[in-house]
Amino acid sequence: MPKAVRMADIAQKIGVSTVTVSKALADKDGVSDEIRAKIKETAQQMGYQQTSSTHKSRQGGTGNIGILVAARFVDAGSNSFYWELYEKVVSRLLGSDYYGILELLQEETEQGLVLPRVLQDNKIDGLVVIGQISDDYRRMLQEKMLVPTVFLDAYDSCGTGCSVISDGYYGMYAVTNYVLSMGHRDIHFVGTINATSSISDRYFGYCRAMTEHGIAVTPEMVLPDRDEHGDIRFSLPEKFPTAYVCNCDITAYKLIDQLKERGLSVPEDISIAGFDNYSVPYISAPDITTYAVDMAGMARACVDALLHQIHHKHTTAGMKIISGHLVVRSSVKNRSI
Incomplete structure (x- = not known):
C-alpha cells in the first residue's frame, strides 16, 4: 500500500514551508495567488488527500x-x-x-x-x-x-x-561528570530545586555524579535561581566555587553577567556549564558547555x-x-x- 502524501512532502517538493502549504490548501491569507495555485496543483498531482476537512469531520473531529x-x-x-x-x-x-x-x-x-x-x-x-x-x-x-x-x-x-x-537526570549527570573530569571538585548547582520537575531531575543527576566521586552535596552548594513567579534572579554568595553547573542555559548566561559585574571572568576565574543548548543571542558571553536537549x-x-x-x-x-x-x-x- 503506497504511503499517504503529507503536507510536508508537498512543501519539500515545491521548496516552501509546511505552514505555507497548510494555509494554501485551507485558502487562508498569507499566500500569494501564484504560490497557492502551484501548491494545489502539486498536491493534486501527488495524490494528496485533504483529511482535515473530510476524514476528520466524518469522525467528528x-x-x-x-x-x-x-x-x-x-x-x-x-x-x-x-x-x-x-x-x-x-x-x-x-x-x-x-x-x-x-x-x-x-x-x-x-x-x-x-x-x-x-x-x-x-x-x-x-x-x-x-x-x-x-x-x-x-x-x-x-x-x-x-x-x-x-x-x-x-x-x-x-x-x-x-x-x-528530556533526560534531565542523566543529562546533568553527564554535564557534572565532565566538569569533574576537568579537575574541579568544588562544584555548585544553580537552580531552584522544587520550582519544576525538570530542575529537580537535573539536581539529582548532579548529586549522583558528585556522590560517585565521594563529594557530599550540602545545602550551601545549591544557588536558587528564580522566585515564586518563575522569574530568574539570584543573589551571589561572598565565596565562590571553582565551577557552577546551571539548570538551564539562560540561567548560565545571566550568572556569567553577574560574575562579570564582580570582576570575574569565565572560564579563567570560574567555570560554567549549562543545560538545553539554547543560545541567548543578546548576551555577550563565552560559548558554554551544555547538554543539548x-x-x-x-x-x-x-x-x-x-x-x-x-x-x-x-x-x-x-x-x-x-x-x-x-x-x-x-x-x-x-x-x-
Missing part, C-alpha cells in the same frame, strides 16, 4: 490541537526555549495535517482551576501542555480528561497521564503519542524520555593541567 503554555514561561520572552519547543510541535502537527491553537495559561486561570478556553469551546481533538503547571491544575485536567492530553517537558510524581520529557525529538514523540491516543481511544498512557547529548565548549577550564 476538528483537525485542531490545543497547545497550553503557562504565561509565566513566555511573558516578555522570559524563556524563549518554550517558544522554540512550541514551534516544533506546531510544525510536527502541520506535517500530520493538524493545526495547533496556542493558549497562554494566565496565573488567575491556573489558580482558579478554570478550564482553558480551547477546552471550553470544544474546538480541539487533543491537548498538549508545555512546561510545568500546578499540581492542582494538572489534576483537574486529568480528572476531567475532555480530550486526549500529553504533557511536554513536565510530569507529576504520580506518573499518571502521558508525558514526554533534542527538542525536535521531544516534539515528534509528543505529537505521535497524542495522535495515537486520538485514533486509539483506549491507549495506555505512559512517560517517554528523550535523550540528548553533551556539547563541550570553552566555558569550563581544565584544572588538571
Whole structure:
C-alpha cells in the first residue's frame, strides 16, 4: 500500500514551508495567488488527500490541537526555549495535517482551576501542555480528561497521564561528570530545586555524579535561581566555587553577567556549564558547555503519542524520555593541567 502524501512532502517538493502549504490548501491569507495555485496543483498531482476537512469531520473531529503554555514561561520572552519547543510541535502537527491553537495559561486561570478556553469551546481533538503547571491544575485536567492530553517537558510524581520529557537526570549527570573530569571538585548547582520537575531531575543527576566521586552535596552548594513567579534572579554568595553547573542555559548566561559585574571572568576565574543548548543571542558571553536537549525529538514523540491516543481511544498512557547529548565548549577550564 503506497504511503499517504503529507503536507510536508508537498512543501519539500515545491521548496516552501509546511505552514505555507497548510494555509494554501485551507485558502487562508498569507499566500500569494501564484504560490497557492502551484501548491494545489502539486498536491493534486501527488495524490494528496485533504483529511482535515473530510476524514476528520466524518469522525467528528476538528483537525485542531490545543497547545497550553503557562504565561509565566513566555511573558516578555522570559524563556524563549518554550517558544522554540512550541514551534516544533506546531510544525510536527502541520506535517500530520493538524493545526495547533496556542493558549497562554494566565496565573488567575491556573489558580482558579478554570478550564482553558480551547477546552471550553470544544474546538480541539487533543491537548498538549508545555512546561510545568500546578499540581492542582494538572489534576483537574486529568480528572476531567475532555480530550486526549500529553504533557511536554513536565510530569507529576504520580506518573499518571502521558508525558514526554528530556533526560534531565542523566543529562546533568553527564554535564557534572565532565566538569569533574576537568579537575574541579568544588562544584555548585544553580537552580531552584522544587520550582519544576525538570530542575529537580537535573539536581539529582548532579548529586549522583558528585556522590560517585565521594563529594557530599550540602545545602550551601545549591544557588536558587528564580522566585515564586518563575522569574530568574539570584543573589551571589561572598565565596565562590571553582565551577557552577546551571539548570538551564539562560540561567548560565545571566550568572556569567553577574560574575562579570564582580570582576570575574569565565572560564579563567570560574567555570560554567549549562543545560538545553539554547543560545541567548543578546548576551555577550563565552560559548558554554551544555547538554543539548533534542527538542525536535521531544516534539515528534509528543505529537505521535497524542495522535495515537486520538485514533486509539483506549491507549495506555505512559512517560517517554528523550535523550540528548553533551556539547563541550570553552566555558569550563581544565584544572588538571
